[in-house]
Amino acid sequence: MTELQKMAQVGTDAVKRLRLQKLKSGHPFMINEKELPSGQSYLEYPDGSIKLVEISDNGREFIFIRELSVLECKKLREKFHLVVNA
Numbered sequence: 001m002t003e004l005q006k007m008a009q010v011g012t013d014a015v016k017r018l019r020l021q022k023l024k025s026g027h028p029f030m031i032n033e034k035e036l037p038s039g040q041s042y043l044e045y046p047d048g049s050i051k052l053v054e055i056s057d058n059g060r061e062f063i064f065i066r067e068l069s070v071l072e073c074k075k076l077r078e079k080f081h082l083v084v085n086a
Contacts, residue, residue, distance in 0.1 A: 019044075019082065031080065040065070042076065048084065050076060 001009070019029045023046045031042040031050070043062065044050045050073045053062040068076065077084065 016082065031076070033076075042068070048073065 022029045023044065026046055028043040028045050031044055033042065036042075036052075040052060040054045042050050043053050050068045052065040052068065054065055055061075056063055076082075
């Protein structure tokens with residue numbers, strides 16, 4: 001593993017720890033995906049649900065677009081190698 005790969009892995013591991021900490025503390029975790037239109041992202045909640053949201057014009061609120069199905073949640077977590085919130 002190159003030094004750059006090691007640094008990338010350290011960053012990835014830190015984000016995964018932060019995700020679990022936020023979910024365990026009752027807060028949603030934002031998942032950004034390149035394929036989504038600009039301004040859209042996913043919010044994963046401690047109950048396991050994931051919602052597609054858009055950032056409002058004022059940048060302080062999220063506008064709910066839709067909730068992902070159980071299968072969509074599973075596929076998104078698999079894509080990013082995320083464990084189901086523990």
